Structure formats: C-alpha cells, structure tokens
Amino acid sequence: MADPSSYRPKPGQIPDSPGVYRFRDEHGRVIYVGKAKSLRQRLSSYFQDLAGLHTRTRTMVTTAASVEWTVVSTEVEALQLEYTWIKEYDPRFNVKYRDDKSYPSLAVTLNEEFPRVQVMRGPKKKGVRYFGPYAHAWAIRETVDLMLRVFPVRTCSAGVFKRSAQIGRPCLLGYIGKCSAPCVGRVSAEEHRELAEEFCDFMAGRTGTYLRRLEQQMHEAAEEMEYERAARLRDDIEALRRAMEKNAVVLADATDADLIAVAEDELEAAVQIFHVRGGRVRGQRGWVTDKVEAVDTAGLVEHALQQLYGEESGDAVPKEVLVPALPEPVEPVAQWLGERRGSRVDLRIPQRGDKKDLMATVQRNAQQALVLHKTKRASDLTTRSRALEEIAEALELDSAPLRIECFDISHLQGQDVVASMVVFEDGLARKSEYRRFQIKGFEGQDDVRSMHEVIGRRFRRYLQEKQKAGEWSEENAVEASEASEAHEAVEAVEMDTARTEDGRPKRFAYPPQLVVVDGGQPQVAAARRALDELGIDDVAVCGLAKRLEEVWLPGDDDPVVLPRTSEGLYLLQRVRDEAHRFAIAYQRSKRTKTIRSGPLDAVPGLGETRKKALLKHFGSVKRLRAATVEQICETPGIGRKTAETIAAALAAAAPPAPAVNMTTGEIMEEAGE
Numbered sequence: 261m262a263d264p265s266s267y268r269p270k271p272g273q274i275p276d277s278p279g280v281y282r283f284r285d286e287h288g289r290v291i292y293v294g295k296a297k298s299l300r301q302r303l304s305s306y307f308q309d310l311a312g313l314h315t316r317t318r319t320m321v322t323t324a325a326s327v328e329w330t331v332v333s334t335e336v337e338a339l340q341l342e343y344t345w346i347k348e349y350d351p352r353f354n355v356k357y358r359d360d361k362s363y364p365s366l367a368v369t370l371n372e373e374f375p376r377v378q379v380m381r382g383p384k385k386k387g388v389r390y391f392g393p394y395a396h397a398w399a400i401r402e403t404v405d406l407m408l409r410v411f412p413v414r415t416c417s418a419g420v421f422k423r424s425a426q427i428g429r430p431c432l433l434g435y436i437g438k439c440s441a442p443c444v445g446r447v448s449a450e451e452h453r454e455l456a457e458e459f460c461d462f463m464a465g466r467t468g469t470y471l472r473r474l475e476q477q478m479h480e481a482a483e484e485m486e487y488e489r490a491a492r493l494r495d496d497i498e499a500l501r502r503a504m505e506k507n508a509v510v511l512a513d514a515t516d517a518d519l520i521a522v523a524e525d526e527l528e529a530a531v532q533i534f535h536v537r538g539g540r541v542r543g544q545r546g547w548v549t550d551k552v553e554a555v556d557t558a559g560l561v562e563h564a565l566q567q568l569y570g571e572e573s574g575d576a577v578p579k580e581v582l583v584p585a586l587p588e589p590v591e592p593v594a595q596w597l598g599e600r601r602g603s604r605v606d607l608r609i610p611q612r613g614d615k616k617d618l619m620a621t622v623q624r625n626a627q628q629a630l631v632l633h634k635t636k637r638a639s640d641l642t643t644r645s646r647a648l649e650e651i652a653e654a655l656e657l658d659s660a661p662l663r664i665e666c667f668d669i670s671h672l673q674g675q676d677v678v679a680s681m682v683v684f685e686d687g688l689a690r691k692s693e694y695r696r697f698q699i700k701g702f703e704g705q706d707d708v709r710s711m712h713e714v715i716g717r718r719f720r721r722y723l724q725e726k727q728k729a730g731e732w733s734e735e736n737a738v739e740a741s742e743a744s745e746a747h748e749a750v751e752a753v754e755m756d757t758a759r760t761e762d763g764r765p766k767r768f769a770y771p772p773q774l775v776v777v778d779g780g781q782p783q784v785a786a787a788r789r790a791l792d793e794l795g796i797d798d799v800a801v802c803g804l805a806k807r808l809e810e811v812w813l814p815g816d817d818d819p820v821v822l823p824r825t826s827e828g829l830y831l832l833q834r835v836r837d838e839a840h841r842f843a844i845a846y847q848r849s850k851r852t853k854t855i856r857s858g859p860l861d862a863v864p865g866l867g868e869t870r871k872k873a874l875l876k877h878f879g880s881v882k883r884l885r886a887a888t889v890e891q892i893c894e895t896p897g898i899g900r901k902t903a904e905t906i907a908a909a910l911a912a913a914a915p916p917a918p919a920v921n922m923t924t925g926e927i928m929e930e931a932g933e
Contacts, residue, residue: 278332278335280329407459665683679710776803777801785814
C-alpha cells in the first residue's frame, strides 16, 4: 500500500484551472481518470487525512503511485478529454459498464445506391440512418415486416441483390410485394431512394401525412370501384397502425427526448434510458454498473450521458434530456451536449405532468433491472454451482463449500463494538442462521482481537453441541476446554431473535466448510488461530480485503486474485457485503438505543429528529459537549435558544474533570481507583 504523501505534488505546483488528471499505479497503469473545474482544489482533496476519505477513494489513493494532469481551456474540454481517456485507458477505479453490450438498431443505409433496411449493431457508420436502439432484434423485424407492405424497401444482403440482378429474377419478397425489386429494374434508383426516405420519415414520427394520403387513395379507389386496390390500401393502413401501436404514445406534444433513470445500492447501479421520438417510445436500453469509485446519483448520470452521447452527433442527440439528478456543475455538460447536437439541448429534471410520470416509469424499469440482475446471478443454479467450484479451485479445497459463514466487525469510533455472522448454503443466504455478537472480552477498538474472540465463541458452541450429541471424543473435548479457559467469562451474546421459545440459544450444531472474514492477513490469521486453539482443522479460512478485492489465505504472503468477472468472486463479495450490512444494522440499533438513553434526553423539547441531526453533525456526544453555542447553531434545525439549552444541559451532565498535576502535567488518579 502506497503512502499518498510520497507522491503528493508540492504546494503551488498544481494550477488553479480546469483540467483532467490521471492517477497511475506503481507499474504506470492508469487506475483513475477525473476532471475538475479547479485542479488545485480537487487534487488537494485526495491528499487529506485518509480517515476522512470515502472507502473507495482511500483505496484508490493508496493503490496509486503518481498523479499527473493536463490543463484545458474550459470545463467542456475537460469533459470531452475525460471521456476520451476513460475509453482509452479503461481505468479500474472509474465506473464500469458491466452490461455494455451492443443493442440492435433499425438501420437504413442511405449511403448506398439502393438503400437497405436491416438490423445493425456496433458502432454507427456515416451515411446510415438509425432508429432505436431496441431491446430485442425480433421487435425490429416485426415492425419492418408490417411496414414493408407500404414501403417495399430492399432488405436483402449485397450477395442476394447481386445474384438476383444476374439471373434477372427477384427474391421471394419481390414476388409477394414486400420489396420493390430494384435489382431487376422494377423501380429506378431514384424511386427506390424516395421509398427509403419515406420509410425514414415514418419511423421518425411523421406518420399523419402518410396515413391521410393512404386513406384518401383508398376512398378514391372505392369511388372508382377498384375494390381490390381499395382493400389492399385498407390492409396497408391497418399494418401501419399496428406498427405504430408497438410504440405507444407517451407524450402528447410530439416531444423528442431521452429519459434517464438510475437505481442503485452500495455496490452497483442500474441505468435505464427511454428514447422518445415524436411523442412515442422508439427505443430502450440499459446497463448495470459497478460502483468502483465513490460516485453519487449525479455522477452516475454524468457517466451515462458520456456513454450515450460520446460518439453521437446531430439528431442522435435529442433536444431534451430528462434526468433524475443534474451533474454538478450542469452548464459544461449541457454545453457539451449542445455542441454534439449542433443546437441547444435542454438538460433538466422533470417536475410535473406527463414527463414526470414517464420518468417514474423509467425509474421503475431501472429498479426492476437491478433486482433482476442480482436475482439472476444469485438464483441461477448453474451460476451458483460454477461460483462454488471456482471458490473451491482457487482456495484448493477438497470439495465445493456448500455452507459458507462470514464474519464482520462493526463499531463507531471504538464504541459499541459488535460482530455479525451470516450463513450461505448452496450459494443462497440462510437468514434464519444469522447471528449477532457483542464484543465483551475487552474495551476499545481492535478488529483482529475482536475477530479472534467471535470465531472462538462461535466454534466453542459448535464443540459443545457436538459433545452433547456424542460426536466429539473426550480427548478432543478436554483440549478444547483447556483452550477456552481464558474465555470462560465471555459467552456468545445473541439477540432475542436468536433464541428458541423456551429462551435457550439456538444450536450452532452445523459447521461450515469455509469461514470468510472481512479483512486481510491479520484477520485471517486471528481466525485461523482461534480454530487451531480449539483443535478444529477441517474448516477452511479465507479473508476478502476491500482494498483490491483480494482473497487472503492463512500463512500466505501473497493474496489469491480472482478475475473481476469471476462468479466465485461475486459470491464472496455478496457474502462479505451481507455480513457488513448485518453488522452495521446491529451496530446502528445499539447506537439508537444509546441515543435514546443519553444525556440529550435531559434537554427539554429536543425530539428524536434533532437528536440524530446533532449526532450526525458532531459525530459523538463528546464532541457536542465540547462545542460552543455558535457551533451548535450550525446544525440544521437548531436555533440559538435551543443551542443554549443544549449546552447548559450537557454542561450540567458532564462528568467532573480529572485532577491534573500542574507541575508535571500528569493526570492524577482519584483515591481508591
């Protein structure tokens, strides 16, 4: 782990101007790219006290070995350069688009002599008109099949077109009236191009003109008693209407807009985009994103805008882009979009009406996409089996670990230290087996010692249950008893929810094949030592470190590195994150009880909301007690009169200060202590 101070630029060396910066690791690889309105202010924020940084930011700066920057003229240039570098270097700590697949679009090749309608994926080509993207290629083919009755544009490949021209006979579509057969000269190149342009106009939303024209032709044919032609025109109108129904009207004012919504949790985010053209939803796409950097919703929106429009220009960028949160600052992003379109782009959050309602629909799609993504990976039997096999192979286990237990330690600045145990069986969470512990063996913060205590307590209970069942020899029982003498005063503390109806603790009778601890070498060594002291040698131990998602084994100097796309790593991450969530939930519940019975209860008129606001602002009662009235007033919702009341109440409830020897500065202990 690198010390950020070892590569921190000298004071005054960083320019106070817009620019883009790159962090590199010890091997020279770019691991993070960012932009800033002021390089000096942004880069300085990375070199503050590590304890004050976000977990992912702290991991990034300790992995990096150098930082460099490029000055640009405007924030718009910074945005463009950031996008270019992210595409070029694919930095590991920038947002990753895991499902960055190529969505199919309906394409019309206007750059050819005889334009062709086809399904097309991949990068967009010059001279080709695109519609979509669509979620499925079959949806495009259904729409095209309906429209070819009215606009019989060529859909065949170059080889089929050339072969038909050589033999002088069109393909099947030419015979059934779904192609105008330019290959055999039934229409000229100019007439066929006109058909293709009319096809594009209809797909772009200008539908009323063609429907009215066809209806007029149908009535004229009927008046002239050309009933077969009138019936064919009637069927053509019905086909166009069915094609239009596939893209329901969502905005009555024929709006051209893209709507972007985000659903997220601590690790991943789902981005959904609806493409609305002419008031109709013409396409939909989405991604699931790894949040490998500290990024909020506004940041995810900015990344989505870069992903969507970084390679686009002209009408591909709509007049209006609706988002759930605006990037900060919003002006450079809006200007960048306007430059790509060639005219002004309105980037905003919908506040009312149909657009707000449609945004809610896009948001629900994003939430469902995130849930579906997690459910697919968690519930698919084949995927779970592969994950367990990958874990067994990476850790060199004899068999797949069908029962995995994971332990995590949680505390708040050394107070209310607790631990959690979560259980996964066959790759699925078994919540009825979860357990929670209070650390009682010592005071203060020591994650390694806490881990040793919790593992020992859990497996002593297992040995006790095994001894009751007669499955543990007397010799082993004596060894385990001797190993646990130092911990006899500390028993497992489960919550009431972990007890049976008669009040006795539930059994810890089932051993895991694998114990996972949240941490690196020290935590793994502590867990292994606890098992060895109890004489348990048939349970494997590993640790998953958050810094680089490395897997640590007891006694190994180097970690096991699983690919980021590994299903085994994904399962270990889910187990670790579930243990982390469970521990934090328990720690917060204890902290809430402490708040309710704390010194703030003595303040008249101070409710739970303002108590939480005070503790969130100051971090602890100790810091709040040391604050001045003016500092207390800075808390949202706290006025001066209330601040004075709080200060007086805390001063009255404060413990007496210890005596100090004024000569030596030594704190004098009270008699009898």
